[in-house]
Amino acid sequence: EAQVTQNPRYLITVTGKKLTVTCSQNMNHEYMSWYRQDPGLGLRQIYYSMNVEVTDKGDVPEGYKVSRKEKRNFPLILESPSPNQTSLYFCASSSRDRGAHEQYFGPGTRLTVT
Amino acid sequence: GQQLNQSPQSMFIQEGEDVSMNCTSSSIFNTWLWYKQEPGEGPVLLIALYKAGELTSNGRLTAQFGITRKDSFLNISASIPSDVGIYFCAGLNTGNQFYFGTGTSLTVIP
Numbered sequence: 001e002a003q004v005t006q007n008p009r010y011l012i013t014v015t016g017k018k019l020t021v022t023c024s025q026n027m028n029h030e031y032m033s034w035y036r037q038d039p040g041l042g043l044r045q046i047y048y049s050m051n052v053e054v055t056d057k058g059d060v061p062e063g064y065k066v067s068r069k070e071k072r073n074f075p076l077i078l079e080s081p082s083p084n085q086t087s088l089y090f091c092a093s094s095s096r097d098r099g100a101h102e103q104y105f106g107p108g109t110r111l112t113v114t
Numbered sequence: 115g116q117q118l119n120q121s122p123q124s125m126f127i128q129e130g131e132d133v134s135m136n137c138t139s140s141s142i143f144n145t146w147l148w149y150k151q152e153p154g155e156g157p158v159l160l161i162a163l164y165k166a167g168e169l170t171s172n173g174r175l176t177a178q179f180g181i182t183r184k185d186s187f188l189n190i191s192a193s194i195p196s197d198v199g200i201y202f203c204a205g206l207n208t209g210n211q212f213y214f215g216t217g218t219s220l221t222v223i224p
Binding site for chain 2 (some may be wrong): 004031033035040041042043044045048050056058059090092101102103104105106107108
């Protein structure tokens, strides 16, 4: 089954404790992206990657890191999480054959930073 | 960042009624997309629009890419209870960045 998986689905952590949220897709997609969703603000793009070893900042990259060492994986790293990073995070992927438009989203990771 | 203004914020309609929502931007986009999100899930793509003026249908859903490239609308005809959810517009710019609207919450009353 074609899908985007994220782990963990739920995470409660404390300020300053480094964490990684994994994202994996099995569709051989080139384009992958991370979003955060906050009430009243919709989804905002954090980082995106057009292909392996190519990453670019989205609209709200501060406080986040990403890497794209393999085509299928695109982890999101919070080196020193802060309470304002409490949010619902989504990973998405799409094929460049279709202009990176038709994104498939993962199920989301709800992060709480205390 | 670029702002997409989506309206209305919420709608409460009777089953069978038609629904219309729209999205405007201060910037031009090359692609407009419409997504639906249900509780506890990620957004699902409904319609993608690639050319200014384009009108595209997907079942009871119809969307248009505004001629100025700064707006788009989505219509749902003859609404049914399973249409309930939050609908988001999104624009893709030349830099391959996506921007999303703030969403329209749709409630369908049987």
